[in-house]
Amino acid sequence: MDKITEEILREITDWDGVFSGAYSLRENGECISFQNSDHIRIVKKEDKPGIDIYISDKAQQETVYIPACVTKSDVHDLVYNDFHVQSGADVTIVAGCGVHTDAEEGSNHNGIHRFFLERGSHVVYKEKHIGIGEGGGKRVIDPVTYAELDDGAVLEMETLQLGGVNETTRDTTAILKKNASLIIHESIMTDNDETASTKFSVDMVGEDSNVDLISRSVAKGNSFQEYSSAINGKCRCKGHSECDAILVGNGRVNASPALNASSIDANLIHEAAIGKIAGEQIIKLMTLGLTEEEAEERIIAGFLGA
Amino acid sequence: MLKLENITLNLPEKENLLRNVSLSVKPGKLTVITGPNGGGKTSLAKIIAGLYVPTSGFIYLDEEDITEMSITDRAKKGIAYAFQQPVSFKGINVKTLMSIAAGGDMSEMRMCRILEKVGLCARDYMNREMDSHLSGGEMKRIEIATVLARGAKYIVFDEPEAGIDLWSFTSLIQAFESLKEDDDVALLIISHQERILKIADEIVVIRDGVVSESGTKDQVFPALMKNNTDNYCPKGKEMF
Numbered sequence: 330m331d332k333i334t335e336e337i338l339r340e341i342t343d344w345d346g347v348f349s350g351a352y353s354l355r356e357n358g359e360c361i362s363f364q365n366s367d368h369i370r371i372v373k374k375e376d377k378p379g380i381d382i383y384i385s386d387k388a389q390q391e392t393v394y395i396p397a398c399v400t401k402s403d404v405h406d407l408v409y410n411d412f413h414v415q416s417g418a419d420v421t422i423v424a425g426c427g428v429h430t431d432a433e434e435g436s437n438h439n440g441i442h443r444f445f446l447e448r449g450s451h452v453v454y455k456e457k458h459i460g461i462g463e464g465g466g467k468r469v470i471d472p473v474t475y476a477e478l479d480d481g482a483v484l485e486m487e488t489l490q491l492g493g494v495n496e497t498t499r500d501t502t503a504i505l506k507k508n509a510s511l512i513i514h515e516s517i518m519t520d521n522d523e524t525a526s527t528k529f530s531v532d533m534v535g536e537d538s539n540v541d542l543i544s545r546s547v548a549k550g551n552s553f554q555e556y557s558s559a560i561n562g563k564c565r566c567k568g569h570s571e572c573d574a575i576l577v578g579n580g581r582v583n584a585s586p587a588l589n590a591s592s593i594d595a596n597l598i599h600e601a602a603i604g605k606i607a608g609e610q611i612i613k614l615m616t617l618g619l620t621e622e623e624a625e626e627r628i629i630a631g632f633l634g635a
Numbered sequence: 636m637l638k639l640e641n642i643t644l645n646l647p648e649k650e651n652l653l654r655n656v657s658l659s660v661k662p663g664k665l666t667v668i669t670g671p672n673g674g675g676k677t678s679l680a681k682i683i684a685g686l687y688v689p690t691s692g693f694i695y696l697d698e699e700d701i702t703e704m705s706i707t708d709r710a711k712k713g714i715a716y717a718f719q720q721p722v723s724f725k726g727i728n729v730k731t732l733m734s735i736a737a738g739g740d741m742s743e744m745r746m747c748r749i750l751e752k753v754g755l756c757a758r759d760y761m762n763r764e765m766d767s768h769l770s771g772g773e774m775k776r777i778e779i780a781t782v783l784a785r786g787a788k789y790i791v792f793d794e795p796e797a798g799i800d801l802w803s804f805t806s807l808i809q810a811f812e813s814l815k816e817d818d819d820v821a822l823l824i825i826s827h828q829e830r831i832l833k834i835a836d837e838i839v840v841i842r843d844g845v846v847s848e849s850g851t852k853d854q855v856f857p858a859l860m861k862n863n864t865d866n867y868c869p870k871g872k873e874m875f
Binding site for chain 1: 724726732736738785
């Protein structure tokens with residue numbers, strides 16, 4: 330395994346030299362190792378790059394790791410991963426990606442993930458993206474996520490990008506059936522000239538389905554972030570979205586949240602705020618002994634849940 | 636000792652917010668500043684904590700001139716300030732804020748003891764975010780707790796009673812009395828509350844930006860209570 334891969338793995342997962350249980354490790358566009366568990370089976374796709382992950386109903390509180398690492402310049406990785414989660418399964422999926430470039434040519438990773446959650450299954454999906462390296466080549470990560478949640482299924486997504494990624498375009502689409510729940514917590518920090526574009530579209534088609542979408546972003550330097558979401562309530566359902574952004578320096582954020590209700594019983598709420606760090610927050614932490622810079626760092630770290 | 640000498644404060648929105656205010660806050664003593672709203676009490680507290688720099692005058696901490704000293708350095712020197720209006724933080728929970736206040740990781744037992752003083756149970760609150768999910772009274776009590784967690788030598792509380800329920804207020808009075816027992820701690824409380832005035836060692840009355848009365852509790856409190864009833868003009872003037 331590449332040394333840089335090891336560094337990335339430590340950052341994006343809780344890897345300590347070995348993965349226990351099921352995993353698939355991708356390095357520079359190829360699966361370099363994988364392992365099944367008794368209840369989680371990983372199968373390489375025949376027609377395109379990627380894997381199918383079959384999670385049986387016997388998988389209870391198991392974790393499967395599917396990190397992707399790009400360790401050098403001029404790598405253009407495209408991967409299709411499909412998760413088939415049986416009824417009643419309860420698992421954590423640790424994904425995440427790190428892109429390292431050390432030359433003028435850029436590298437990118439495009440992970441296209443599809444989730445098929447059967448009735449009553451529960452998935453926690455954790456995804457952390459980082460960009461590292463000294464090279465001038467752009468580090469690009471463009472994840473695409475599609476999720477179908479059957480009756481009573483629950484998908485909790487925690488996604489975090491803390492900087493170093495020059496460009497990212499994130500596209501998430503979900504369909505929720507009866508009593509299904511989707512909870513998304515997204516945190517993104519951009520700096521320098523980085524750009525991030527995030528798009529969510531959630532259709533609630535089953536009675537009493539619900540979505541809670543919380544997006545927090547920090548745009549520093551000259552970076553730019555664009556956020557759009559569409560929560561579509563087509564029946565008796567509940568939707569809540571909250572997008573908050575902090576601007577630092579010349580950072581810019583555009584936010585376009587949309588609520589679309591096509592049923593009288595759809596209950597949709599949106600909250601949004603964009604602005605600089607409140608001066609009173611910095612002053613409060615200074616009265617507790619932090620410098621202005623330390624206070625700003627603590628506020629941002631807390632805000633992003635980093 | 637914390638000593639303010641001839642403090643005058645002019646702000647763009649208001650001239651003569653404070654005029655030639657002098658007072659001392661001594662270790663082992665509880666000094667209460669009281670007076671009508673808008674008289675300059677909170678501005679004085681902010682000057683002590685470093686949030687405002689006085690237009691003229693001096694502040695001495697143990698004989699060191701700290702008039703121009705930053706907020707951070709004053710905090711490190713042992714000045715703590717509990718805001719009248721607590722500050723909310725998205726993503727920062729009570730445990731983290733208390734640990735920042737304590738200058739490092741704080742044991743759950745210690746957190747429990749401090750939060751108990753303001754009528755809160757650590758188990759219920761330490762993982763809660765300091766944001767709008769907490770009520771105003773809860774925020775206020777946690778604000779006071781962060782200051783207690785500092786273990787500071789000079790502590791300024793700005794209207795600690797505001798938003799606090801009767802039961803928690805009793806705990807708070809006990810906490811102040813306990814702090815008073817410490818000969819190394821100087822307490823300055825801005826308050827209108829009779830129960831706080833009753834436990835004061837010294838009382839300073841500020842009206843219209845000036846010290847109108849000051850002295851021991853026995854000297855100031857009776858007249859203050861008398862004035863508080865009939866024929867009371869908030870500016871200390873004679874009634875028509």
